[in-house]
Amino acid sequence: MSEVLVLVDHVDGDVRKTTAEMLTAARRLGEPSAVFVGQGYAAAKEELGRHGAAKVYLAEDAVYTDHLVAPVAELLADLVGRVSPAAVLIASTNDGKEIAGRLAIKTSSGLVTDAVDVQAGEGGVTTTQSVFAGNYTVTSQVGTGTPIVTVKPNSIGVEESAATPVEEAVSVEISEAARAARVTARTAKEKSGRPSLAEAAIVVSGGRGTGGDFGPVEAFADALGAAVGASRAAVDAGWYPHSHQVGQTGVSVSPQLYVAAGISGAIQHRAGMQTSKTIVAVNKDAEAPIFELVDYGVVGDLFTVLPQATEKVQEHQG
Amino acid sequence: MNIVVCVKYVPDAQGDRGFESDHTTDREGVDGLLSELDEYAVEEALKIVEAGEGEVTVLTMGPDDAATAIKKSLQMGAHKGVHVLDDAIAGSDSAATSLVLAEAIKKCGEVDLVITGLASTDGVMSVVPAMLAERLGLPQVTFASELTVEGGTVTIRRDNESFSETVEASLPAVVSVTDQINEPRYPSFKGIMAAKKKPVETWSLADLGVDASQVGLGAAWTTVTDTQARPPREAGEVVTDEGEGGAALAQFLADRRLA
Ligand SMILES: Cc1cc2nc3c(=O)[nH]c(=O)nc-3n(C[C@H](O)[C@H](O)[C@H](O)COP(=O)(O)OP(=O)(O)OC[C@H]3O[C@@H](n4cnc5c(N)ncnc54)[C@H](O)[C@@H]3O)c2cc1C
Ligand SMILES: Cc1cc2nc3c(=O)[nH]c(=O)nc-3n(C[C@H](O)[C@H](O)[C@H](O)COP(=O)(O)OP(=O)(O)OC[C@H]3O[C@@H](n4cnc5c(N)ncnc54)[C@H](O)[C@@H]3O)c2cc1C
Numbered sequence: 001m002s003e004v005l006v007l008v009d010h011v012d013g014d015v016r017k018t019t020a021e022m023l024t025a026a027r028r029l030g031e032p033s034a035v036f037v038g039q040g041y042a043a044a045k046e047e048l049g050r051h052g053a054a055k056v057y058l059a060e061d062a063v064y065t066d067h068l069v070a071p072v073a074e075l076l077a078d079l080v081g082r083v084s085p086a087a088v089l090i091a092s093t094n095d096g097k098e099i100a101g102r103l104a105i106k107t108s109s110g111l112v113t114d115a116v117d118v119q120a121g122e123g124g125v126t127t128t129q130s131v132f133a134g135n136y137t138v139t140s141q142v143g144t145g146t147p148i149v150t151v152k153p154n155s156i157g158v159e160e161s162a163a164t165p166v167e168e169a170v171s172v173e174i175s176e177a178a179r180a181a182r183v184t185a186r187t188a189k190e191k192s193g194r195p196s197l198a199e200a201a202i203v204v205s206g207g208r209g210t211g212g213d214f215g216p217v218e219a220f221a222d223a224l225g226a227a228v229g230a231s232r233a234a235v236d237a238g239w240y241p242h243s244h245q246v247g248q249t250g251v252s253v254s255p256q257l258y259v260a261a262g263i264s265g266a267i268q269h270r271a272g273m274q275t276s277k278t279i280v281a282v283n284k285d286a287e288a289p290i291f292e293l294v295d296y297g298v299v300g301d302l303f304t305v306l307p308q309a310t311e312k313v314q315e316h317q318g
Numbered sequence: 319m320n321i322v323v324c325v326k327y328v329p330d331a332q333g334d335r336g337f338e339s340d341h342t343t344d345r346e347g348v349d350g351l352l353s354e355l356d357e358y359a360v361e362e363a364l365k366i367v368e369a370g371e372g373e374v375t376v377l378t379m380g381p382d383d384a385a386t387a388i389k390k391s392l393q394m395g396a397h398k399g400v401h402v403l404d405d406a407i408a409g410s411d412s413a414a415t416s417l418v419l420a421e422a423i424k425k426c427g428e429v430d431l432v433i434t435g436l437a438s439t440d441g442v443m444s445v446v447p448a449m450l451a452e453r454l455g456l457p458q459v460t461f462a463s464e465l466t467v468e469g470g471t472v473t474i475r476r477d478n479e480s481f482s483e484t485v486e487a488s489l490p491a492v493v494s495v496t497d498q499i500n501e502p503r504y505p506s507f508k509g510i511m512a513a514k515k516k517p518v519e520t521w522s523l524a525d526l527g528v529d530a531s532q533v534g535l536g537a538a539w540t541t542v543t544d545t546q547a548r549p550p551r552e553a554g555e556v557v558t559d560e561g562e563g564g565a566a567l568a569q570f571l572a573d574r575r576l577a
């Protein structure tokens with residue numbers, strides 16, 4: 001069976017859920033081999049085995065983290081040359097997509113980004129994308145080279161399958177060109193204690209309608225164990241950090257439940273949340289376009305509706 | 319300082335975007351425009367040149383109408399335009415797009431910076447900048463939310479969910495910018511008048527030395543096999559809050575086992 005390379009998405013060994021999703025998808029295509037780049041493998045090891053990684057390629061050299069994406073693309077290109085995998089799966093993050101882009105050119109391989117599904121098809125690997133703000137579903141196949149697919153977080157159901165991975169340290173001579181962009185400083189962001197936006201099962205977002213007070217949005221999110229998102233209007237006003245922006249130019253989410261409070265539902269916002277399983281909105285204006293999308297909507301003031309809903313949810317949880 | 323800004327002509331996101339029967343983007347049914355995210359790239363290039371000296375060339379690859387994207391950029395203040403126009407290009411994937419753009423950039427002569435948007439608003443792949451860097455053998459400093467160019471070095475700030483990073487590289491380099499970086503200007507009346515006199519060159523694949531067999535739908539490394547309009551969401555229930563709206567919402571969530 002062919003190997004399928006999965007680039008592990010992690011922060012210092014803290015493996016993101018996307019990796020388990022990609023390992024699940026990889027098992028449909030062949031034998032999953034995780035590629036772990038950077039520090040912290042000890043913390044990641046068990047998680048990779050639990051999701052069926054038969055092999056782990058380990059690349060712990062600092063060159064991969066001191067420079068932007070290019071060295072990782074060189075490492076993967078080398079592995080692709082050596083093992084001729086059935087596919088390479090990479091998380092659809094900014095870095096992931098760029099690594100995939102460089103790898104595609106290096107190996108003359110077709111590339112699909114933001115796949116929401118990956119299957120073994122008759123003519124090879126078949127991918128599904130959700131495009132044009134979620135209004136179209138597109139199926140693609142890679143006809144040239146090794147299919148390189150970036151997988152959108154939260155789109156593939158995780159299944160466990162225990163394996164004891166064989167570990168192999170890999171080292172590649174990284175070119176001067178790949179070292180040309182240098183990371184000169186890196187500061188970790190403060191953790192909120194809430195789940196990460198892209199991976200959360202529930203997201204509660206606030207918009208201009210909050211008037212800058214995210215209190216009710218955060219309280220409702222905490223009652224539901226949700227991540228907090230924001231519209232661009234709220235972010236631009238400085239009410240919430242940009243890393244929480246949901247939409248075309250922010251994070252794209254597809255949780256089980258998305259709650260939009262005080263958000264009108266502009267196309268650029270919808271582009272980032274329209275594929276959510278269940279959509280709920282609270283908005284003062286019955287004509288707001290967001291109501292065209294909802295499974296349930298409340299026309300009302302978020303400052304009275306959200307606190308009441310929070311209280312009821314807490315009561316229900318007893 | 320010579321800057322090339324890549325600008326894409328895209329179907330308006332406000333319109334009813336869709337596909338042709340061969341699964342290429344429908345460009346007839348919806349008005350096109352300069353991808354809004356590329357306005358930030360044009361603005362940043364103008365700011366750099368205005369603070370020193372040099373020229374901003376805008377480069378697009380696309381059908382006849384793509385000239386609209388160049389025109390808007392020239393009205394904003396860019397100095398000249400290059401339009402790569404050739405029937406064989408239709409249906410190109412990201413790899414072929416980056417090939418054509420890379421060859422066009424080489425033909426532009428000595429270029430210090432290539433600036434792009436963070437993503438187009440149609441394909442939204444965010445891979446063309448990295449592909450350009452790879453093909454041109456240049457460093458990439460991408461997803462910049464702040465940018466400075468000083469003494470032959472470009473330095474950017476780049477954010478993701480976990481980190482904020484500072485990245486630097488020596489020129490020439492490929493830069494992509496986010497919508498956090500600046501506030502794009504509107505074309506002034508003077509700018510609109512001046513744009514009419516600015517030079518725009520149209521290059522074919524032959525001008526770039528690219529063989530038609532390397533681009534277009536037939537040469538694509540990735541093939542779209544099916545496009546389906548998503549069934550419209552079934553209209554959900556909308557209630558008006560008359561004192562119990564929050565409770566009703568909580569009940570809806572409980573019924574669906576979401577809370
Ligand atoms: C290139 C480009 C990219 C963009 N990318 C994004 C993106 O990624 N994400 C994004 O979100 N936007 C994006 N936008 C902006 C987008 O077009 C909208 O401007 C933005 O989404 C509006 O945010 P909003 O819904 O919070 O504000 P508004 O549209 O002003 O809506 C506020 C809503 O709150 C309601 N409201 C007011 N008070 C209350 C109250 N007390 N209780 C309940 N409801 C109340 C109002 O009825 C209204 O519907 C982008 C725009 C461009 C041009
Ligand atoms: C809905 C949809 C889905 C697609 N999916 C795929 C796919 O999975 N795989 C694939 O290989 N191709 C795909 N394509 C084709 C791909 O979008 C085009 O080949 C495109 O030119 C390159 O990708 P992008 O527009 O997404 O660029 P991005 O990488 O998102 O664009 C980043 C920047 O590159 C510059 N740029 C991009 N294209 C041009 C251009 N033509 N002229 C000037 N500057 C430009 C702009 O500065 C832009 O801001 C898709 C197209 C559509 C419409």
